[in-house]
Amino acid sequence: MTKEFQNSDGNPTSRANKIKKMYYELLQESAILYPKVDQKLLIDILKFETTYKDWEGSVMLKIVYPADRFDIEKKKDWIYSRYQRIPSVEEKRTLRVKLIRMYLEDLERLLIDDPDIEYITGSATLAPTDAYAA
């Protein structure tokens, strides 16, 4: 992730360099603040949350636990009791669940409340995808 950006004042590309540098700094800072979260997911949530004030926090999360160290069924029950949505299990260590009202603060709270989580990935969408299900 390390990139060199030259100070190119007066150069036509200096604005481009400056904004790229700011973006890489954002990624570096987000890696420190949310090391367990997929950076694309994090940036998408940040973008939707700050751009669309009425965004419903619609996400599909894949919550990954370390292999063979935890009872995934207990984790599944815990997620259900927390969000009233039943996750599916993938590869014995990943819980896949669609949620709404999942903002950055909620992601942070989830990671604090369950430090066993190894990694969170998935996707954020503008509208709840269930709304378009056949």
Added chain:
Amino acid sequence: MSKIEDWQALINKPVLSIDEKEIGVVSDVQPLHIIVSSGPVTPNKYNIPKKSISKFENGVVYLSSSQKEVSDNHEFE
């Protein structure tokens, strides 16, 4: 773990286990892991800790884990 300066250089590079089996290619780099994908349509995905990388040499990522260890411990999707 070898010191890697530019993690983005690993993207699309093949990953070999310590027993020289091909695991897949690096599809993403995250703060703590590299994401390795294997297979064309619905690829298997592995989140492999960066500390499990022994070296990155001649465009190939070498792991300090065997194929079985990777399959048992790091496949998540």
